[in-house]
Amino acid sequence: MTINVTNADWNAVAPIIIVAITGLLVLLLDLLSPKNISRYAAILLGAAGMIVAGVVASLAYWSPAYVAFGGAFIQSGFGIVFQLIILIAGIGSLILVRPPVQNERIAGATALMLWGTCGAMLMAGAGNLMVVFLGLELLSLALYCLCGLADRPSSRESALKYLILSSTASGFMLYGMALLFGASGSVAFADLANPALASSALLWVGGGLFLVGIAFKLSLVPFHAWSPDVYEGAPLPVTAFMSVATKAGTLAVFARFMYAALPAGTADRLLLPIWIVAAISMIAGNVGMLAQHDLKRLIAYSGIAQVGYILTALAGGTHLGLRYAIYYLAAYTFMNLGAFAIATTMSGDREEGSHLANYRGYGRRNPVGAALMTFFLLAMAGLPPTAGFLGKILILSSSVGAGYAWLGVVLIIGTAISLYAYAKVVRAMYQRDEHVHAFEGHAPAPLAWASAAICFVVIIVMTFYPYTPSNVLPIVK
């Protein structure tokens, strides 16, 4: 089989190439400059590259879908929306890079983050299993290094844990892909959607192992145990990136698999375990939040539950459900990035902003920061008037319409539990506590403040002008 590669094929992956080359440029500049490249130069160059990539990607949004490289990569509204979310996550986390990431590592950190973004973007547009795995490993390899970026034991521990557990899960996933290949004789998603395969045992077992990998990357219970530990040890911007980009890329793969690549009549039975673990995650994730003393662990558990909400929107496989899932994912992106931005403004070398104890009395030390943090936490909890509230309402309406009302009920219960956990943090910020000594001041973080402000505005705008993209049905050929 020969594949004719045309210019249009290269255009389809142009955004990814731009991001990848930006990463190389940052390293090159670092090499050429007499000292190390300055932090602002690296960050701004990286962010600029991602913005250009975002513009290039969105130019193609309204053009008809294009299947590039013989089906390996698909350029369509679906992939582009996910790529944009991933780019936003990349930019939003990159500008949070500060100490404890030392200056001599800044170029490497920037480049790795850019290449991790490339990996996730590849996943969003992947048309066959090989590209999925390529993107996934590109993302994961970058993350292993990023997790260990800070010079402290917990960071190294985080990297090692992630490496071991994630490789295990990748192994399962790869085995699943091999079995799927065995079933269809092809790695392309397009060839999986063959009704004849419904009676193939290989499809069921392979699909199941593939979904295990997905569930691990989405950190659904019981495949979640890695995420609190890894999140806690990794530097703040890396945690921010992981909490959004990994999930966005994996959700894109899952949605494409579920919407376009399944033989007719298999979806209900094949995906049932995913809905069950999504339901468990909504409860367990929110319960797990209750006892946390670390913001990153809290967000890890919150993320476990939030992915459950997004899966609730997807359950049933309706077009509307997919649109609402994307809306919620976008809202989730901004509330997470906003919360991490505020945490960054509070942080110095020791990342004080990730310890919840340091939030006691924050409301009086910095009313604006506390108000923003409250807003982001309430958005995660889903209180009005935030996009989180609207997103949950939309998800509920679609899940009931699609016949998955039970997931909606679990969502409501999970939300009820989560309110308490988020409220605990908010309460701590506004508590009068004379015993807390304000920790030492540290360098101002204008970029983080800007990011928090932008996230706030975007969430407000999303609340009152809820645009849910319509051009997003995933295709495989």
Add this chain to the structure above:
Amino acid sequence: MTHHVMGVDGSYPLLLVLWLLPLAGAILAWAFGPQLKTAAGWICSALVGISFICAVAMWGPGTQSVSGALGAHQALFSWLPGFDFGLLMDPLSLLWTLIITGVGFLIHLYSIGYMDGDRAFARFFAYMNFFVFAMLTLVLSDNFVGLLVGWGLVGLASYFLIGFWFFKPSAVAAARKAFVINVAGDVGIMFAIFMIVASVHSTAFGDAFAFAGSYNSGWLLAICVCLFIGAAAKSAQIPLHTWLPDAMEGPTPVSALIHAATMVTAGVYLVARCAPLWSQNHDAQMLVGTIGALTAIAGAILGCAQWDIKRILAYSTMSQIGYMIMGVGVGAYEGGVAHFFTHAFFKAQLFLGSGLIIHALNNEQDVRRMGGLMKKMPFAFIAMLTGVIAISGIPFLGAGFFSKDLVIQGALEHGHPYLYAVGIITAGITAYYMCRLLFVTFFGSYRGDVDPSELGIRHPELAGTPAHGADQAEAEHEGSGHGQAHHAPAWIMNVPVAILIVPTVLIGWLMFGGDNSPWAHFFAQQFPHPQLSPAPIGEGVTGLITFGAVLVGIAVAWWRYATASAQSRAVERLRGESIRMPGILTHAYYFDLALDLLFVRTSQLFGTIFGRFFDPQIIDGAVRESAFSAQWLGTLVRSFQTGLLRAYALLLVVGVAAFMIYYAVIAGGVHP
């Protein structure tokens, strides 16, 4: 799905004006307070007054009925399908609007006198106008989300105003408590909205009610319960009532407007607004009716044990709202709403009257230190007397009689004889404690100069009565004048009270005449009217029985506090009563303690236990260290705390195994 809208669509500029004017006032007073000084009070009052006039002018459109659509509907803006926003004025919201702006206007006027000299005079009026705007948002919204926004905003306004004298720690604590309980209620409503949207894909009242019959009954019950959690928190129903007595820390006009006449009746509005939902579910009706009746009698009993004049009124508010909730709960919507209507007048009257006394006595609120005020303050006496007559339900002499009778009789007609009995007994207790308030305050001789310990006031600073902790407040609040019963209230405070006397005495006649009364006509199309079998006891007889209970209450109060011998030994009597008061009453049935144990303590425990269960990391470090570390990957990772890596991997494999068993079973089934 077709879109159902309540009310005749159209453009109603007056509706927009009356809604937005108070917001404009709030912004003005907030932004230009220092420049405006006392003018801020006049401007804000005038804006609420104009709102009231607009509301009156909206009477026609508000009560119109065109082919099934009742009232006026003004679309504001569209959001997603099913999430349109608009204003709806039908008889129910018209009634609330009239009270909010009308009584609100009088209380604003009164506040100009009451808050005179306060350092934050303009800020007070900014908050008050903001409250009026929020409350109008609540009652004029045509959908649940708008209602919830208003619901949250009135809670915020209430928080600001309870804690208005923020230099009093007790006021700050009370404000926070009120806010926390009310947010819990907001969350209840939020969940109800989730469930409604899940069922009908819309938040508009019209859509939610049009499909009321098609809900699954368990689902509908859940919706009603969630809505009622919100209603109970806002309307101080058991067990979410504990914030209301504490809320009396706010200035008296605030207590009159927010914590008596309007905001606390939002729960009544909510249940009445959602009448189509409640009417479909008998269990929900039973629950709400029972909670209402319980609150009515529990509040009344606590009213008998209080010495702080505002706390007596607070418990009476709780009790009277219990009546309203009972009325709307059992399905006697006209009755419940009628009691809201008359209560708004006579309770505002009672609060403003007590404000006259408190103001004149330099913030004294303990009735034991009053007495003999009838001659010194005849106007306040008349104000309180008419209020007491109205709230006690003395036939034909006050407004409360008519509306309370509608509620009590309604309970019987809708098949709740027990609630009927509770209603009658509560009426007797109400008459007792209100007459007790009247007699102790105005009869006998003045006791303000008696040593507090002789009156049984043991720990003035611990008694929880703001009066004694209010020295500082007073210093901030009043710049001039000291001594007892000294500065006569300015005319600006007397005029609103005098105006309120008229409806307090007379407005109940609107409800006279059964099905032919103006009241019944006004609401003829608003509420569902199921066919009921005639009640075993007629309305007239019910009135007589209630009156009998009321007479007993008055007689007991008279015998204990107003006879010549009781008055001559008033000091010893009050002392004896204070000392012998059962702890269960002085501590309000220990609800605060129970809530603390139930929620604060257990949730801490719950968090710890479940946190450990789901998050092995929290397990004690020593255990973790000894059990798992160091063996893994040898020297390479010895310096790391690899923690529970093996446990995590094990969990992962267990998950994979569970998945695989499932798929293997299915694969076995499909294999050809």
